[in-house]
Amino acid sequence: MTIAIALTGCSGRRLAVTSLGDALGEAIARGGTTYSRDDDPELIQQAGPAALKTIEGLLDEVPYHRGLLLTGVSGFTQYAYAYVQCEADYVEDQDLTRATELRDRARKLYRRALDYGLRGIETAHPHFREDLSADPVKALSRTGKKDAPLLHWTANAWGALISLSKDDANLMADLPLAAKLMRRSIELDTGFGEGASHDFFIAYEGGRPAAAGGSAARAREHLSEAMRQGGGRRAAPLVIYAETVLAAEQNRVEFERTLQEALAIDVNRYPNNRLANLIAQKRARWLLGRMEALFVE
16 A cells, blocks of 8 residues: 555545545544454564554655544554553563663653644644643533544543653643543543443542542442443453552452453454453453562462
8 A cells, every 4th residue: 555655646645645544544433443353462563663654654644634643543552552561561570671661662652642642633623732721621522422532542642641650740730631531532422442431440540549539439330331331342441440449459359350350251252352352361461470469468
């Protein structure tokens, strides 16, 4: 495709890029791509950088193409989490320097994703960034159902960036704005990604102490809703809940049971969730292997 685009004239090249961007954006908005169905996470890890740079190359041609910007924010966010941030966690006990480098890289990738997401929203809502800072309720009230995927992925990129930037007071102050974006996404399309927007709030509520406004009870409500809408097809809500709520509560029995439930999901039975489930199950196994460090007898 990229070779064919390169050989066309300027107008033809832009038309080809636009058509491709439309197709990519529609696939992500529907919640499934060939990547999401893949059964080889390592293959996707190796292919990911080239695919992401291709998207950026296409955006050079059409900088405000909504479908390409949605592809950018979702692609960079997912790659940064699955293959950079998680990898930092996995290697930290053996190589703290490497873990620190990986988290620095993850932050940069999340920043890039966040910019694409906000730019994508602004294709339909000019000056959205400024309006969001000035009056979040008013800014978000202008969004509609078609904006739900962009709101979802932008909030995820923003929240992930903040989670790795606890020493940045300015970014930490943005956490409520990221949550407002995700709440609006749920209001507009509560079933997007089979309830994946509720995953954000499992971590958001479960990852903060009560003194900071967190609530294990609300996290459980979001877990229930994520599982209900996903029909038990997604492992991620269970893994997030175990890591953020059950570990904090020191509930070892329920922690292990919940992660085993995540591991029991048949990844081949639900092909549209195959890659995400494989990634979540890898984290579940890692967490089970750290139980002695996580729980005080």
